[in-house]
Amino acid sequence: MIVGIDLGTTNSLVAVWHEGAPRLVENALGQLLTPSVVGLDDDGQILVGQVARERLQTHPQLTTALFKRYMGSNHEIRLGSKVLRPEELSALVLRSLKEDVERAFGEPVSEAVISVPAYFSDAQRKATRVAGELAGLKVEKLVNEPTAAALAYGLHQKDETTILVFDLGGGTFDVSILELFEGVMEVRASAGDNFLGGEDFDDALAQYFLARQAGTEGFPDTSTPLLVQRLRREAQRVRHALGQQAEVDFCLREDGREWSQKITQDELQGALAPLIERLRAPIERALRDARLRAADLDEVLLVGGSTRMPLVRKMVAGLFGRIPSMHLNPDEVIAQGAAVQAALKARHAALEEVVLTDVCPYSLGIETSVTFGRQHEAGHYLPIIERNSVVPVSRVNTVQTLHDNQTQVLLRVFQGESRLVKDNIYLGELDIPVPPRKAGEVSLDVRFTYDINGLLEAQVSIPLTDETHSLVIENNPGVLTREQIAERLKALESLKIHPRDQQVNSILLARLERLYQECLGEARQYVGELAGQFQHVLDSQDEHRIREARAGVAQRLDELERQL
Known part of the structure; x- marks a missing residue:
C-alpha cells in the first residue's frame, strides 16, 4: 500500500487514495492532524503527537518540536539522556502516521510519497528520504508542497491554466508558479523562506x-x-x-x-x-524568474494553516488584485495532493495520466577566481545550473587554468545564490590533474547534470588531453551515510514507543498537568481535584469507568479553558 504524507513543521497528516478520491486518515485520537512533536514520558518511552505537544510546556527538557527546520544538517537534539537527529525525530512521526493507516485499513504500508517545501535544498530532500527509510517506508518520490496543493485542487484535470500557490505553514513559506498545458503540469518557478511561518x-x-x-x-x-x-x-x-x-x-x-x-x-x-513584508520578496522573485506579471495568473491558491490570518489574506489580495482561492482546508490540502501523487505513481485507473515537471530550486555552481589587473581573487561563485531550471537538466561552462605550469585544478561545488562561495552551501570537490602549460592554455569543460531524484553529477572534460573526470554528489554535509542509516535504524528499533491505545488517557493527564500550572487559586484547585479523580479511575483499570470519566473530565476542561 502506498500513502501520501504531509510531513509538516507544526503538524503532519497522512492520506490514501480510496474509492476514487483522496481520504485523510485519523490518528489514534480520532484527529486528522498529528502534531510534529516528539518527547519522552516519565518512564523514558517515546511519545509522538498531541500527547507530546501537551508536555512541551510542562516538560520542555523531554520534548521537542520544529525539528523539520534542521533537516539536512548535523544538528542534534537532546531529550533527557537521548540524543536524536532531525531525521530520526521525523521518522518517529512518519512511523506513527504509517501505523494509523495500517490500523484503519488492516494492511501493511510499504511505500509513501512525502511532500517537502519547494524551496528545500538537496540535503534537506535527502534527509527527508532517510527519515522515511528509518520509519520503514520506501520513498521513491518526493512531491513539492505547492505541486501537491495543485493536484488536490484538481488543476491537473483542467485545460491550460497558470496558477501561483502561496504556501505559508507553521515553519516554512513557499511560493510556486505552475503552468498546465496538454496534460503536463510544469513548475515555472519556485522561491521561499525556510525560516518563516x-x-x-x-x-x-x-x-x-x-x-x-x-x-x-x-x-x-x-x-x-x-x-x-x-x-x-x-x-x-x-x-x-x-x-x-x-x-x-x-x-x-x-x-x-x-x-x-x-x-x-x-x-x-x-x-x-x-x-x-518578508513574504513579498519570494513572490516577486518567482514572478520575475517565470517572466510573468501578477495579471498573467489565472488563479492564486492559499495553502497552509497560517494563511487563515486576515493580515496574510489581505496582503495577498492587495498584491494580486484579486481574492485568492481557499476552497479546501488549508491544513489538509497538501496531504490530499500527496495521496493524488501516490495514486498517479501507482497508475490508478481512476486518474488520467499527468506529466509533472519540476525545477531545481537553487543555483548550482563552482568556485572560481576573478582577475583584477594582475591580482587574482579566489572565492567567487560561477553558477552552472541556474535556479528554476526544469529538471532533469544538463549545463556546461568552460574555465581555464590560472597559473603558468599548473598541474592541478581543485573543482569545488556549491549550491546557492550568493556572489561569494563562503555564503553558499558546499557540496563536494574534485581534484583534477592537468598538463603543465601557460596560464589560460588549458581549458576545462565543466558539465553539471541534475536529475529528478536530486542527484548531481559534475563532469569535467579536458579537450587538450581528451580526459574526463566525474563526481557524483549523493551525500551532502549533514546527510547520513548508508552505514550511519543502518546504525540509526538499529537504535530506533530499540526505542520503546508509548502504546498508542493508551495515548487517549496520557493526553488528558498531560492536559491536566498543563492547566494546573497555568491556573491560579480556585481554578488551580479545581484542576487538581479533577486530576486526582481521573487518576483514581485509571487505577481501577475498568475500561467502562475510564471511558465515562475521560469524557466528563475533558468536557469540564473545555468549559474551564473557554473561561480563562
Whole structure:
C-alpha cells in the first residue's frame, strides 16, 4: 500500500487514495492532524503527537518540536539522556502516521510519497528520504508542497491554466508558479523562506508583549524553557483569536501573579509587519524568474494553516488584485495532493495520466577566481545550473587554468545564490590533474547534470588531453551515510514507543498537568481535584469507568479553558 504524507513543521497528516478520491486518515485520537512533536514520558518511552505537544510546556527538557527546520544538517537534539537527529525525530512521526493507516485499513504500508517545501535544498530532500527509510517506508518520490496543493485542487484535470500557490505553514513559506498545458503540469518557478511561518509570527507577538512589559516590577525571567513555551502557546492563542475579534488579552501567569496586555488588530499588524513584508520578496522573485506579471495568473491558491490570518489574506489580495482561492482546508490540502501523487505513481485507473515537471530550486555552481589587473581573487561563485531550471537538466561552462605550469585544478561545488562561495552551501570537490602549460592554455569543460531524484553529477572534460573526470554528489554535509542509516535504524528499533491505545488517557493527564500550572487559586484547585479523580479511575483499570470519566473530565476542561 502506498500513502501520501504531509510531513509538516507544526503538524503532519497522512492520506490514501480510496474509492476514487483522496481520504485523510485519523490518528489514534480520532484527529486528522498529528502534531510534529516528539518527547519522552516519565518512564523514558517515546511519545509522538498531541500527547507530546501537551508536555512541551510542562516538560520542555523531554520534548521537542520544529525539528523539520534542521533537516539536512548535523544538528542534534537532546531529550533527557537521548540524543536524536532531525531525521530520526521525523521518522518517529512518519512511523506513527504509517501505523494509523495500517490500523484503519488492516494492511501493511510499504511505500509513501512525502511532500517537502519547494524551496528545500538537496540535503534537506535527502534527509527527508532517510527519515522515511528509518520509519520503514520506501520513498521513491518526493512531491513539492505547492505541486501537491495543485493536484488536490484538481488543476491537473483542467485545460491550460497558470496558477501561483502561496504556501505559508507553521515553519516554512513557499511560493510556486505552475503552468498546465496538454496534460503536463510544469513548475515555472519556485522561491521561499525556510525560516518563516506561523511559529515566527507567534515569536514576534511574544516579543511584542515582552517589550510592552519591560521594566514591570517582578516580571519573571522569560529565558527559561518553561516560560518560553508558555509565551509561545499564549501568543498562538492570541493570534488565532484576533482572526475573529477586535482585541484580545495576552496573559502570562507565574508564581501567583498575572501580567496582562490588550492586543488589538492594529497592534498585531504592527508587531508582525516585518514578517509580512518578508513574504513579498519570494513572490516577486518567482514572478520575475517565470517572466510573468501578477495579471498573467489565472488563479492564486492559499495553502497552509497560517494563511487563515486576515493580515496574510489581505496582503495577498492587495498584491494580486484579486481574492485568492481557499476552497479546501488549508491544513489538509497538501496531504490530499500527496495521496493524488501516490495514486498517479501507482497508475490508478481512476486518474488520467499527468506529466509533472519540476525545477531545481537553487543555483548550482563552482568556485572560481576573478582577475583584477594582475591580482587574482579566489572565492567567487560561477553558477552552472541556474535556479528554476526544469529538471532533469544538463549545463556546461568552460574555465581555464590560472597559473603558468599548473598541474592541478581543485573543482569545488556549491549550491546557492550568493556572489561569494563562503555564503553558499558546499557540496563536494574534485581534484583534477592537468598538463603543465601557460596560464589560460588549458581549458576545462565543466558539465553539471541534475536529475529528478536530486542527484548531481559534475563532469569535467579536458579537450587538450581528451580526459574526463566525474563526481557524483549523493551525500551532502549533514546527510547520513548508508552505514550511519543502518546504525540509526538499529537504535530506533530499540526505542520503546508509548502504546498508542493508551495515548487517549496520557493526553488528558498531560492536559491536566498543563492547566494546573497555568491556573491560579480556585481554578488551580479545581484542576487538581479533577486530576486526582481521573487518576483514581485509571487505577481501577475498568475500561467502562475510564471511558465515562475521560469524557466528563475533558468536557469540564473545555468549559474551564473557554473561561480563562
